[in-house]
Amino acid sequence: MPLLEARDIHLSFGGVVALRGVDFTVERGQLVALVGPNGSGKTSLLNCICGFYKPQKGRIYFNGMDITRKPPHKRAALGIGRTFQTPYIFHGTVLDNIIVGYMTRHGGIINSLRYKAMREAREQAEILIDFVELEQYREAHAEGLPMGIRKKIELARILMWNPEAILLDEPSSGLSIDEKRDMARFIQELHEVLGKTIVLVEHDMSLVYDLSEKTVVLDAGQKIAEGKPEIVIQEASVIKAYLGE
Ligand SMILES: Nc1ncnc2c1ncn2[C@@H]1O[C@H](COP(=O)(O)OP(=O)(O)OP(=O)(O)O)[C@@H](O)[C@H]1O
Ligand SMILES: [Mg+2]
Incomplete structure (x- = not known):
């Protein structure tokens, strides 16, 4: 049984068709x-x-x-974590921005968390701050920090609820070469060391080659190819989708 499966997804916004019957399957791990x-x-x-x-x-x-039919917060609590193309950053410190992720699995408002839960949340956040290498920014105001740091904050936030499946929407966009390398390392570690199941939306093909076991290609809302990255990227339909005729 796959961990994640989308079957025959059709989505449109008024006259704009975004997805036309897409099937998408991700095995556990x-x-x-x-x-x-x-x-x-x-x-x-x-x-x-x-x-x-x-x-x-x-x-x-x-x-x-x-x-x-489940709402987003229930899906998150079941074990789906997701980052955004443009990270969501709240008013507060880096630590605050990460700690809020704890509520997704445990519910409640941070102020009303019992002392023990608050301590547990904080300990967990400290571990994740180390993981994404943000020690020096722990108490910094998160708003206004550079994109590379905001992406790390958001990644750490979703890891607070320990999701089994992690959906990453362009985690490397807007990052410097060094930051990209770090992000690739975090993703690899999540996958290989912690065994997370990952969906990686990515424009940087070298990352796709290096990290993915399976690559799925969409064009105009349809799946046009699926398979090992080195094979899929060479398919005529994929080259045409990227480069035109
Ligand atoms: N909330 C929305 N309202 C209206 N149209 C939307 C909405 N979200 C997406 N679309 C449209 O659906 C289509 C697919 O958009 P989507 O953002 O999923 O593409 P994408 O592959 O993520 O692109 P990118 O690489 O630029 O991020 C586009 O035509 C887009 O304009
Ligand atoms: Mg997008």
Whole structure:
């Protein structure tokens, strides 16, 4: 049984069709790259999986459970974590921005957390701050920090609820070469050391080659190719989607 499965997803916004009957399957422990030109439907598919968008047709399964009608916070609590193309950063310190992730699994407002839970949340956040190498920014105001740091903050935040599946929407976009290398290392560690199942939306093909076991290509809302990255990227339909005729 796959960990994550989207079946025959159709999504449109008025006259704009974002997804046209997309099937997308991720096995437990797999790292799947989702690629395609701008506007091909990658973010829309992630939004359907995590519940931000409601497809007009199709079903989403997680761990064998039909989650099509579940709201985003319930899907998150079941074990789906997701980062955004533009990270969401709240007013507060880096530590605050990470700690809020604790509530996703445990519920409640941070002020009302019992002392023991608050201490546990803080300990967990400190471990993750070390993991994403943000020690020196712990008490810094998160708003206004550079993109590379904001992306690390968001990654650490979703790890607070220890999701089994992690959906990453362009984690390396807007990053310097060094920051990209760090991000690739974190993703690899999440996958190989912690055994996380990962969906990676990515434009940087060298990252796709290096990290993914399976690559799925979308074009104009349709899946046009699927398989090992080195084979898929050479397919004529994929080259045409990226480069035109
Ligand atoms: N909330 C929305 N309202 C209206 N149209 C939308 C919305 N979200 C996505 N779309 C449209 O759906 C199509 C797919 O967009 P999507 O953002 O999923 O593409 P993408 O593959 O993530 O592109 P990019 O690589 O630029 O991030 C586009 O035509 C886009 O304009
Ligand atoms: Mg997108």
